Amino acid sequence: MDAIRVNHLSFSYDGQTDVIKNVSFSIPKGSYTTIIGHNGSGKSTIAKLLIGLMEPKTGTIEILGKELNEASLYELRDHVGIVFQNPDNQFIGSTVADDIAFGLENHCVPQKEMQTIIEESAKKVGMQDYLNSEPTKLSGGQKQRVAIAGILAIEPEIIIFDESTSMLDPQGKASINKQIKALHSQKDRTILSITHDMEEVAQSDFVIVLKDGVVRLTGTPMEIFEHEKELEEMKLDIPFALKISKKLVDENITDKKVCTLDEVVDQLWQLK
Amino acid sequence: MNNIALGRYMPLNSSVHRMDPRAKILILLLLMIAIFIPAGVFGYVAIGLFILFSLMISKLKISYALRAMKPIFWMMIFLLVVNVLVIKTGTPWIQWGWFTVYSDAIYQTLYIVVRLMFMIVLTTILTATTKPLDLTLGIEKLLKPFEKIGVPAHIIAMMISIALRFIPTLIEETQRIMNAQASRGVDFENGGLKEKVFSILSLIVPLFVSSFDRAEQLANAMEARGYDPNKKRTRYKVLKMTGLDIVGMTGSICILGICIFICITKIGM
Structure with missing residues (x-):
């Protein structure tokens, strides 16, 4: 079963120029999919359409087999959570606990159950010691982890990350990427990540490449990275690990190209 | 600031x-x-x-x-x-x-x-x-009786709460814009009335633009987390x-x- 199915989707901000042009794709349940593309390719617009923040011009979106429309919007939002780019602009509560509670309040979770859920969600992202901290006292990475905890509290089956690491420092970025990977391995959760980070793309199961609102490529990370020239035209690069791996293959040190750093290390370890 | x-x-x-x-x-x-x-x-x-x-x-x-x-x-x-x-x-x-x-x-x-x-x-x-x-909760509870005559208690309370929550963020933003403009030669300290007006304009215009942008992003985040001002909600805090x-x-x-x-x-x- 597909977690998300997008059929012939088009969208325009001004009613004239389409920024999303007849896009179709499907994301299998439990998969970790990434959407990549240059700035202005329509990645974030797709995320907003998937969560029902904007209405498509034409085409349909199905979430867990149910069509997304005005009638099903609030019901489907129980199944989809989204973490946005700027951690400052999604922190609603005055403390970490208040912020995690915000989604629970909206979903009418009984007050007696909230404290346990808040503590458990904070623990999943390693923020259990910061429940009474204010947003201004947290780093960008910590704020994003709180945003993830807020989403986890309502236990959605699908989580969308809309360039959630783009405003973070390398340490924050690594911590959130680790978190995303951990979330994917838990509970058969579907992850859709919109990103520029090719190291993250290498870790995903499936990749969608957008260019000017059109799906240009789809496939596994390795299949996508084969189109190096096309990616370069879109101002995208292949992961550093793949570059090393290619060189190792060219030098006949290894015989198989891999795209994550862990895989390269494994290959080199086996040589020993 | x-x-x-x-x-x-x-x-x-x-x-x-x-x-x-x-x-x-x-x-x-x-x-x-x-x-x-x-x-x-x-x-x-x-x-x-x-x-x-x-x-x-x-x-x-x-x-x-x-x-x-x-x-x-x-x-x-x-x-x-x-x-x-x-x-x-x-x-x-x-x-x-x-x-x-x-x-x-x-x-x-x-x-x-x-x-x-x-x-x-x-x-x-x-x-x-x-x-x-x-x-917010206090204001909402105090205004609750007035809901019968059409006062949107929860909406008023949420607006006040968000305004207060964003004061430190906007102060930081103002400081950032002031630093950015000062590095491009805008002088906020000296100059006549005309220069002062221009320097303040160079601060206010980007501040307004970024505030509207923030407001939109916050509204999206709230909506995505299931917030609907007209829907029934439970509360984490009990007064x-x-x-x-x-x-x-x-x-x-x-x-x-x-x-x-x-x-x-x-x-x-």
């Missing part, structure tokens, strides 16, 4: 911090009414002492409250100048050629300044000791009045009573 105290929550462990936000809002309202009653020096002394006591038990530093008044300093000077030029009643105090400063001008300015100072300190105590979401809340409210009712009594009987005026 980072020194602005008004609207900032100070996480301290005091009895005022633990008070019910509804009680704190009601105390603020009662004292605001008392401030506007012409109760002479005695009335203001009573209010002043109550505020000082509140400030002490809230563990907030007096310097912190004074910092909250910094933004109105120039307004006070402006008021003094206008009053000295306009008010020509009372005893002549200072005579300088054709120009005379009358006692009423000074008294009037002092009254306005003291009132403003009291209001700012009271608001600072409320916002520094109450988390924005608690404040409970304690003995201290009752004592505080009784105290402020007494202050209001004293001010009304002085105003009617004119004792000590």
